[in-house]
């Protein structure tokens with residue numbers, strides 16, 4: 039293809055990507071709130087002024103308006119432009135990888151055009167809300183099933199199923215150990231059908247990046263985590279002492295139990311279903327502990343804690359802030375989609 043065409047197509051892919059990215063911003067913002075994506079016009083969150091098309095022109099509006107609202111001057115988060123930019127670059131890259139660097143494969147481009155927006159949306163929603171929307175994983179699964187028929191020779195169907203089986207077992211362990219959630223598992227099930235054995239390269243990349251980020255985050259959060267741990271321990275001790283004094287419900291001598299809880303969206307909650315009622319004499323005053331936690335912990339957004347009780351004592355409290363894995367898994371899936379085969383080839387050639 040003449041170079042002029044290639045450049046024109048690449049620029050077109052970039053612009054199309056930025057427009058899609060601009061739509062994704064709306065999806066990211068409105069999906070969790072169950073707001074309508076199409077009917078409500080976009081407006082400034084600060085002054086409520088309706089935004090015109092030239093205020094929302096992808097990437098460029100942000101640059102020209104220096105990231106501020108034209109009407110009230112309020113700063114917009116650079117995140118909107120980042121999402122537009124990422125989508126634009128990835129659309130452009132999809133075109134280059136699947137139509138220029140190799141004989142054109144329009145199916146691969148079509149799959150990319152659907153898959154990448156889903157990966158971007160789920161990453162941002164995971165960062166915001168610590169959950170991957172079910173519909174995102176469902177779209178990945180549909181793409182995975184479609185891949186069985188669209189790319190039958192690339193990876194044989196049973197290899198895709200085997201990859202899915204291994205991912206299922208692997209994630210059952212990862213979710214149990216902690217760190218990964220059910221949403222991560224649902225996402226990777228679809229990805230395993232889509233990528234076949236290449237999904238393992240993606241998973242490895244995701245875990246690697248996630249681990250690097252996780253250790254940086256651990257350092258950054260350690261002070262706040264320590265403080266929260268102290269706070270929860272104080273509350274738990276006070277509550278448990280009261281339990282013992284009133285003889286309401288306490289752990290029998292030489293037995294122990296763990297109270298598991300979490301803070302989501304700023305509200306602490308106990309997961310009482312994990313309580314081992316056999317070791318308790320009487321039953322703990324559940325609502326009292328929840329009430330005390332909610333009253334005293336108001337500034338922490340997302341995290342999980344465990345209260346270890348042994349006989350008459352609160353032995354230990356562990357608190358850690360929640361960490362997202364979705365965005366890292368998404369990066370792993372993306373890399374694997376582009377160059378997973380090369381990575382696996384390179385790896386198997388080492389031996």
Ligand SMILES: [Zn+2]
Pocket residue numbers: 082083084085086087107108109110111112
């Ligand atoms: Zn405004």
